[in-house]
Amino acid sequence: MSYFPYLAAGWILLAGLYGLVTSRNLVQAVGCLAVAQSSTYVLLLAIGYRGNGATAPVFSDLPTDAPVVDPVVQALVLTDIVVGATVTALLLSLVIQLRKRHGTVDPEDLTGLRG
Amino acid sequence: MSTPDPLGTADLLPLAVAIPLLGAAVLAVAGRRLPRPGRDALAAVWAAADVACLALLWARTAPDGRAVSWLGGWTPRGGHSVGIVLVADRLGTGLALLVAVLVLAVVCYAWRYFDEPSGEHGGVFPALLLLFEAGMCGFALTGDLFDAFVFFELMGAVAYALTGYRIEDPRPLHGALAFGLVNSAAAYLSLLGIGLLYARTGELGLAQIGAALDQRAAAGHGRDALVVVAFVLVLAGPLVKAASAPFHFWLPDAHAVAPSPVCMLLSGVMVELGVYGVARIHRVVFAGAGGLPDAVVRDTLLAAGVLTALVGAVMCWQQRHLKRMLAFSTVGHVGLFLIGAALLEPAGLTGAAVYVAGHAGAKAALFGLTGVLLDRYGSVDEHGLHGRARELRLIGLLFVLGALALAGLPPFGTGLGKAVTEEAAGHWGGWLPVVFVLVSALTGGAVLRAGLRVFGGLGAPPSEHPEVAATTGEGEEPEIREPGRRPPAPMLLVPALLLVGCLAVGVVPGVGRALAAAATAFTDRAGYLTETLGGPGGPAPAAPEAWWTASGIGLGLLSTLLAVGFATAAIRRDPRRGTGGLYRATVLPLRRLHSGLLGDYVAWLAVGLAALLIALTAQL
Numbered sequence: 001m002s003y004f005p006y007l008a009a010g011w012i013l014l015a016g017l018y019g020l021v022t023s024r025n026l027v028q029a030v031g032c033l034a035v036a037q038s039s040t041y042v043l044l045l046a047i048g049y050r051g052n053g054a055t056a057p058v059f060s061d062l063p064t065d066a067p068v069v070d071p072v073v074q075a076l077v078l079t080d081i082v083v084g085a086t087v088t089a090l091l092l093s094l095v096i097q098l099r100k101r102h103g104t105v106d107p108e109d110l111t112g113l114r115g
Numbered sequence: 116m117s118t119p120d121p122l123g124t125a126d127l128l129p130l131a132v133a134i135p136l137l138g139a140a141v142l143a144v145a146g147r148r149l150p151r152p153g154r155d156a157l158a159a160v161w162a163a164a165d166v167a168c169l170a171l172l173w174a175r176t177a178p179d180g181r182a183v184s185w186l187g188g189w190t191p192r193g194g195h196s197v198g199i200v201l202v203a204d205r206l207g208t209g210l211a212l213l214v215a216v217l218v219l220a221v222v223c224y225a226w227r228y229f230d231e232p233s234g235e236h237g238g239v240f241p242a243l244l245l246l247f248e249a250g251m252c253g254f255a256l257t258g259d260l261f262d263a264f265v266f267f268e269l270m271g272a273v274a275y276a277l278t279g280y281r282i283e284d285p286r287p288l289h290g291a292l293a294f295g296l297v298n299s300a301a302a303y304l305s306l307l308g309i310g311l312l313y314a315r316t317g318e319l320g321l322a323q324i325g326a327a328l329d330q331r332a333a334a335g336h337g338r339d340a341l342v343v344v345a346f347v348l349v350l351a352g353p354l355v356k357a358a359s360a361p362f363h364f365w366l367p368d369a370h371a372v373a374p375s376p377v378c379m380l381l382s383g384v385m386v387e388l389g390v391y392g393v394a395r396i397h398r399v400v401f402a403g404a405g406g407l408p409d410a411v412v413r414d415t416l417l418a419a420g421v422l423t424a425l426v427g428a429v430m431c432w433q434q435r436h437l438k439r440m441l442a443f444s445t446v447g448h449v450g451l452f453l454i455g456a457a458l459l460e461p462a463g464l465t466g467a468a469v470y471v472a473g474h475a476g477a478k479a480a481l482f483g484l485t486g487v488l489l490d491r492y493g494s495v496d497e498h499g500l501h502g503r504a505r506e507l508r509l510i511g512l513l514f515v516l517g518a519l520a521l522a523g524l525p526p527f528g529t530g531l532g533k534a535v536t537e538e539a540a541g542h543w544g545g546w547l548p549v550v551f552v553l554v555s556a557l558t559g560g561a562v563l564r565a566g567l568r569v570f571g572g573l574g575a576p577p578s579e580h581p582e583v584a585a586t587t588g589e590g591e592e593p594e595i596r597e598p599g600r601r602p603p604a605p606m607l608l609v610p611a612l613l614l615v616g617c618l619a620v621g622v623v624p625g626v627g628r629a630l631a632a633a634a635t636a637f638t639d640r641a642g643y644l645t646e647t648l649g650g651p652g653g654p655a656p657a658a659p660e661a662w663w664t665a666s667g668i669g670l671g672l673l674s675t676l677l678a679v680g681f682a683t684a685a686i687r688r689d690p691r692r693g694t695g696g697l698y699r700a701t702v703l704p705l706r707r708l709h710s711g712l713l714g715d716y717v718a719w720l721a722v723g724l725a726a727l728l729i730a731l732t733a734q735l
Contacts, residue, residue: 083272107292
């Protein structure tokens with residue numbers, strides 16, 4: 001098992017966080033949050049990966065002693081995707097309301113709260 | 116260990132989460148057809164049902180015992196399990212009970228609060244409140260790290276929606292976005308940490324991970340870089356939720372703009388759940404031989420707590436937007452709770468638990484009373500409201516009492532909590548009680564100053580300092596559409612009852628004693644591990660004293676006097692006088708850091724976590 005998937009997960013996380021820090025568009029910022037989150041998918045799947053020909057843990061067409069990848073992390077990733085979809089949808093709907101009613105999606109135009 | 120009788124103690128755990136979830140679904144559906152009073156009554160019934168369920172759970176668990184519920188009957192075999200577990204000890208149950216009581220209070224407070232659209236959206240607000248309750252109760256009761264993440268995100272997502280509930284104003288949307296982006300980013304970092312722990316141990320339950328790390332340590336594979344990185348990542352979520360500096364920036368933005376009933380929950384109990392999460396995860400997973408040494412964790416968390424407390428107190432004093440002031444006071448107090456939890460011993464934790472209970476009453480009451488101001492005058496600005504609320508005598512009296520409770524006046528529960536925590540902290544560092552007195556005096560003093568100005572009209576109207584871009588609190592949308600009406604009875608009654616609750620924590624000896632036993636059982640890591648994995652729990656060590664001492668009363672009176680002194684000095688200060696050099700050198704840069712920019716907040720999240728990692732690694 002190489003270190004490559006772990007490095008990729010770290011890189012995706014940093015790319016997402018960098019985007020969150022520098023973004024001037026809230027739609028993009030929410031997208032960057034989703035990018036940062038997808039690093040968790042990569043990490044979890046990398047953890048569950050087993051070498052020597054392990055396949056998906058669907059036993060309908062497999063012998064019960066066939067080598068399979070770890071099903072637990074796959075369940076975690078599914079849950080994670082549901083959580084992420086909820087949060088992304090909710091945040092995007094807030095951005096839509098902001099655009100509709102106040103005409104901006106630039107976080108630097110929001111100056112009502114400081115100090 | 117499920118028992119055969121129809122409603123065993125273990126069955127109450129999933130029920131405590133299921134009742135509000137079910138209630139939310141029923142309200143979302145039936146709310147469209149019911150008239151307004153029917154909806155509110157239905158919400159109150161569901162909230163009361165959860166209070167009853169958790170009170171029963173509290174009554175049925177022994178002071179030093181735990182209730183364990185393996186969902187779906189997937190109990191462990193030979194110490195291993197693939198099931199998901201809920202574990203309730205008295206501290207977790209107590210916190211969940213606090214959540215339920217506050218939700219009930221908020222449902223009653225909001226009885227006539229919103230001019231809610233009827234028809235299709237009827238019942239959405241109470242339904243969201245119940246969903247929020249389910250998330251918070253689940254987080255307090257779960258014994259599984261991944262479930263903790265899911266409940267964390269559940270309460271997070273509902274809280275973002277509740278914060279941005281009033282979309283007519285850009286500020287709630289701004290606050291909700293800052294809240295959502297920072298908290299969810301932190302939650303995903305936590306999930307990365309959970310993944311690393313799973314990779315190392317193959318377990319997801321708190322107790323199972325802790326036991327597996329210990330076994331590895333016993334076999335000679337002790338702590339390494341992965342465990343330290345996982346520790347920092349897993350704690351990212353709870354630390355951000357707890358608004359520990361420098362992760363606190365989202366909190367004042369969100370609390371200043373959320374509807375007042377929602378603020379009562381956010382400040383009263385949600386933020387404190389973050390401290391609970393830090394303490395629980397550290398204690399069960401990382402406090403053993405395979406985790407991190409206590410001394411290292413203690414010093415690091417103490418530093419974070421002191422920084423948070425001081426930043427919160429200083430910023431609280433600077434505010435004129437009342438809700439933002441109360442939000443920064445929450446930051447200051449959470450810093451003190453974090454100090455109590457960071458001592459990693461029963462006495463500190465006992466103090467923090469009593470303090471949290473007292474603070475929840477006082478802070479929720481203050482937010483509730485501020486809601487009355489917002490309702491009546493459409494403003495929460497200390498300067499703009501100067502003297503305008505003289506007519507609301509009873510409300511003013513309660514507000515001042517709440518401010519004194521924040522300052523730690525005996526015999527309020529906040530005073531008792533502060534006394535117990537600062538005595539425990541004094542054993543570790545003789546200077547720590549100074550932090551407690553100073554933070555209580557500054558936060559209490561700021562609120563007292565605002566109360567005397569708004570309700571008493573004391574002092575000259577303050578002048579503006581244009582050098583700082585401050586959040587003013589003028590021009591807020593009133594949350595109710597009948598300006599000038601008498602405040603509805605629940606909006607007065609609920610804050611009054613909450614203050615009575617805060618007082619009760621300080622004067623009823625049983626509360627402190629029960630929480631001391633709960634905190635002692637909480638620190639009994641071996642007992643948690645064996646009892647969760649199916650073994651018998653051993654006897655817990657003796658609980659510390661949690662009652663008033665002469666020094667505690669003295670320091671409580673001192674901080675109250677200081678608060679009164681600060682408030683008087685601020686009111687008597689000549690409004691034409693400028694600001695000093697010290698202010699310009701220290702406070703002004705700190706205020707400028709609170710820029711309201713989402714990018715800055717995420718940058719601080721990354722910087723803070725890097726600092727935490729460096730601080731821990733340097734000490735190992």
